[in-house]
Amino acid sequence: MASRLEKKCKECGLKMTGPRKVILRVLSKSGDHPDVEQLCRRVRKCDPGIGVATVYRTVRLFEEKGIVNKHTFGDGRARFEETGGEHHDHLIDLKSGKIIEFTSREIEKLQEAIARKHGYKLVGHKLDLYCVLRKKK
Amino acid sequence: MASRLEKKCKECGLKMTGPRKVILRVLSKSGDHPDVEQLCRRVRKCDPGIGVATVYRTVRLFEEKGIVNKHTFGDGRARFEETGGEHHDHLIDLKSGKIIEFTSREIEKLQEAIARKHGYKLVGHKLDLYCVLRKKK
DNA sequence: GTACATGCAAATCCTTTGCTTTGCG
DNA sequence: CGCAAAGCAAAGGATTTGCATGTAC
Numbered sequence A, B: 001m002a003s004r005l006e007k008k009c010k011e012c013g014l015k016m017t018g019p020r021k022v023i024l025r026v027l028s029k030s031g032d033h034p035d036v037e038q039l040c041r042r043v044r045k046c047d048p049g050i051g052v053a054t055v056y057r058t059v060r061l062f063e064e065k066g067i068v069n070k071h072t073f074g075d076g077r078a079r080f081e082e083t084g085g086e087h088h089d090h091l092i093d094l095k096s097g098k099i100i101e102f103t104s105r106e107i108e109k110l111q112e113a114i115a116r117k118h119g120y121k122l123v124g125h126k127l128d129l130y131c132v133l134r135k136k137k
Numbered sequence C: 001g002t003a004c005a006t007g008c009a010a011a012t013c014c015t016t017t018g019c020t021t022t023g024c025g
Numbered sequence D: 001c002g003c004a005a006a007g008c009a010a011a012g013g014a015t016t017t018g019c020a021t022g023t024a025c
Helices: A004-011 A018-029 A036-046 A052-065 A105-117 B004-011 B018-029 B036-046 B052-064 B105-117
Strands: A068-071 A079-082 A089-093 A099-102 A120-133 B068-071 B079-082 B089-093 B099-102 B120-133
Touching: A004 A018, A018 A036, A018 A052, A018 A079, A036 A052, A052 A068, A052 A079, A105 A120, A105 B105, A105 B120, A120 B105, B004 B018, B018 B036, B018 B052, B018 B079, B036 B052, B052 B068, B052 B079, B105 B120
Parallel strands: A089 A120, B089 B120
Antiparallel strands: A068 A079, A089 A099, A120 B120, B068 B079, B089 B099
């Protein structure tokens, strides 16, 4: 039963190995933005033999193929999420580290306009909002 | 002849040492977004004795004091620029690596509105546009 | 069968730290 | 002078890579 993501991999000409299937499943089930260490832990619950190097190699490969998105928020490590149908940006709660996803068609239109104004075509963007809870007074 | 930045440092209670003066001068003269390695090279043209550790410690300190801004674009390393009077975002030319700065009051207003809608107060943001030159046809 | 994927460990890259020496205030 | 800063080298953390072995197609 090849999942949607597995199909996508095949289309990209990727060999569907055991570790890759597990990593794909974990990614698609993760509602958050796990880093490699977290991915490893989750992946190893399915198959304890999977090594870090494989996870690194796999997410990198997936990123090149557009299957996952890589993020680098403030801290030093990379985080990953499945490339969903919808693009979205991130609001980061600086106190708790919680991440909220959002989209803004208006902002995106403005971005395109800015790129065009400088003679460029927008091919991607990254918008992170760093926030703290509003004090209710 | 204490420069504007040096005054700012004194206000923050920072001891004005030789290395710090040099690093400040290099930062204020840099129109680009140098990483630590580049900073080191530039700084050592003035004073070859300055060590990497000092550069790292200094930029980190400056960042905490709000004297410089730290950026992490796609690649693994941090880049720095003097905190100018005006905040700005970045348009990155994916082919050449060139970085263009821009601001958009409209986008920023929208960002604040989004944060508010989620119950947050916006304290900072990061917006990078990844672009390629527009083909003229 | 063959080219590509994996596991492991060593290697790399960027950044931080420990400790002694130096120097600003 | 006293305490913070600098230099150097060693430590650390994340990610990559070399190599022998395993495996999807």
